[in-house]
Amino acid sequence: MRLVVHQLGAEQRMFWRSREAAIFIFIFPLLLYSLLSSVYSQDITVNGAKVASADFLLAGLFGYGAANTAFAGLAIILVGRRETGTLKRLRATPLPPATYIVAVILSTLVVFAIQAVALLVLGSALFGASMPANVLGFAGAIVLGVVCFAGMGIGAAALIRSADGASAVVNVVLLPMAFLSGSFGPRTDLPRFLKAVADVLPLTYFLDIVNGVYLHGESLFSDLRAVAIVAAWGVAGVVVALRRFSWMPNE
Amino acid sequence: MAQPAIAVQDLRKSYDGNTALGGISFEVAEGEVFGLLGPNGAGKTTTVEILEGYRTRDAGDVTVLGFDPGEAPRAFRERIGVVLQQSELVSNLTVRELLRIFAGYYSQRRDVDEVLDLVGLADKKNARIKTLSGGQRRRVDLAVALVGDPDLVFLDEPTTGFDPAARRTAWDMIRSLRSLGKTILLTTHYLDEAQQLADRVAVIRSGAIVRLGTPEELIGAGGPVEIRFRRNGEPIVIETEEPTRALHELTSQALADGRELEQLEVRRPTLEDVYLELVQEEEGEG
Known part of the structure; x- marks a missing residue:
């Protein structure tokens, strides 16, 4: 436990000290939200119900932010640390691997929780966005999203071979996923085959959950199927990681 | 004599059918500086990585500080220090911040400032690691390996890429480690380095030890x-x-x-x- 706190402190220091991480992981979703909300100002119709675009996009950017921070960000950080020999080096210290991974995920959670609050403040101050209808459920969704996307991020890190390509690979996955899942606009207009793709993506279901707790005040577990699918993706990432993750650089 | 710090008996390892180590044996006494000398690809790094607990062995008996490194328990990792052949530590932190992070992993640790003095980085302790020269970063590497006050230090090609002056400095540091009573396993492909630093040298070639002895013995056994x-x-x-x-x-x-x-x-x-x-x-x- 002492080591988890110690490593969490170290991770936070490293994250905020790195300008690239702070800009691409923390600032970028805020920027994207401001841009999209400036462009779309009319109400958006989802399943026959009208939703203010500021609220719709805020929910969308929560989802994008969770995937960006925990999936893309974590994968890039871990691949970088593996290829520079940092992970190998850690492996020779008494720090237990599980403690390290838990601290890294907690650190990601801290970053995304701050980002979620920043999005809410930004949204309500500039675009009149609502506060979460179910605050507790919203907090729960943040934890669920970070943990599951972190599982996928660690799985992706296990599959990515070089640090050079890591950023490109995760963004090739992340950006289309965000579009298809409806982070940046409603997915009702998607052609049939793209909708079929969207129907298996974890972000699609995570956005359903966020919409439920944020806009409609539903319980986190009101759509158990969505929770199960998001969790299944997280577990799949962990399974890949357990089988393939290496602490040693690729020679 | 006390139990050796490292005992290796008939160690074997192959990768995809290619023999990397064909049954090597040696012992390193406590407090000894032992050099593994050989050309690239001879099996030095494979040997060291098995002893450090990074790689599994195919066959043979290996004891390091009384532990089987194949299991690499936490108590074992408390007592070793590792300088990797290639590593590039997190560079946005200052030297002192990084050392404090690593120090936190050990239950028995050395004072961070004392370690920085030892490796000659006291005046750089508040510098970001990314602003340091290659030689200075290598000293940070060594400092990280020492901060847990290890009994045994692995140095895998510690001066590769150094200019002559930096190499002399590194040698002095390694000598001062020895005077602290640390056991040191050093790999190198520089002969003068082995000659200068090691109490005993094993020359390794194609996964086999072809000579083993003090530098003087090796020379004595040499040609006319x-x-x-x-x-x-x-x-x-x-x-x-x-x-x-x-x-x-x-x-x-x-x-x-x-x-x-x-x-x-x-x-x-x-x-x-x-x-x-x-x-x-x-x-x-x-």
Whole structure:
């Protein structure tokens, strides 16, 4: 436990000290939200119900932010640390691997929780966005999203071979996923085959959950199927990681 | 004698059917500086990585500080320090911040400022690591390896890529580690480094130890002594197992003839000669 706190402190220091991480992981979703909300100002119709675009996009950017921070960000950080020999080096210290991974995920959670609050403040101050209808459920969704996307991020890190390509690979996955899942606009207009793709993506279901707790005040577990699918993706990432993750650089 | 710090008996490892280590054996005593010397691809790093607990072995008995490194328990990792051949530590942190992070992993640790003094980075402790030179970063590496106050330090090619001055400094640091009573396993492909630092050297080639002994023993076991001089400007080299006799005959003759042996030189083989001979044997067998 002492080591988890110690490593969490170290991770936070490293994250905020790195300008690239702070800009691409923390600032970028805020920027994207401001841009999209400036462009779309009319109400958006989802399943026959009208939703203010500021609220719709805020929910969308929560989802994008969770995937960006925990999936893309974590994968890039871990691949970088593996290829520079940092992970190998850690492996020779008494720090237990599980403690390290838990601290890294907690650190990601801290970053995304701050980002979620920043999005809410930004949204309500500039675009009149609502506060979460179910605050507790919203907090729960943040934890669920970070943990599951972190599982996928660690799985992706296990599959990515070089640090050079890591950023490109995760963004090739992340950006289309965000579009298809409806982070940046409603997915009702998607052609049939793209909708079929969207129907298996974890972000699609995570956005359903966020919409439920944020806009409609539903319980986190009101759509158990969505929770199960998001969790299944997280577990799949962990399974890949357990089988393939290496602490040693690729020679 | 106390239990050796490292005991390796018939260690074997192959990758995809290619033999990397074909059954090597050696022991390293507590407080000893032991050098593994060999060309690239000889099996040095494989050996060290098995001893550090990074790689599993195919066969053989290995004991490091009384532990089986294949299981690499936490108590084992408390007592070793590792400097990797290639590593690039997180660079946005300051030297001191990084050391404090690593220090936190150990239950028994050295004072961070004391370690920085030891590696000569006291004046750089608040510098971001990314602003340091290559040699300074390598010292950060060493500092990280020492902050847990290890009994055994692995140094995998610690001075590769150093300029001569930086190498001398690194050597001095390694000597000061030895004076702290640390056991050190050093790999290198620099002969002078092994000769300067190691109490004993194992020359490793194609996954086998071909010589093992003190640097003096290795040289003593080497080839004949060379006597060189020039006659009328022509270089003459005499190789002899009996340098005293050969030299006496040469100089008596020269004195009798009233000649000077120009540029007379008697040269014992250096570790480098011994080593090159071993490598050439390999090429000959190739």
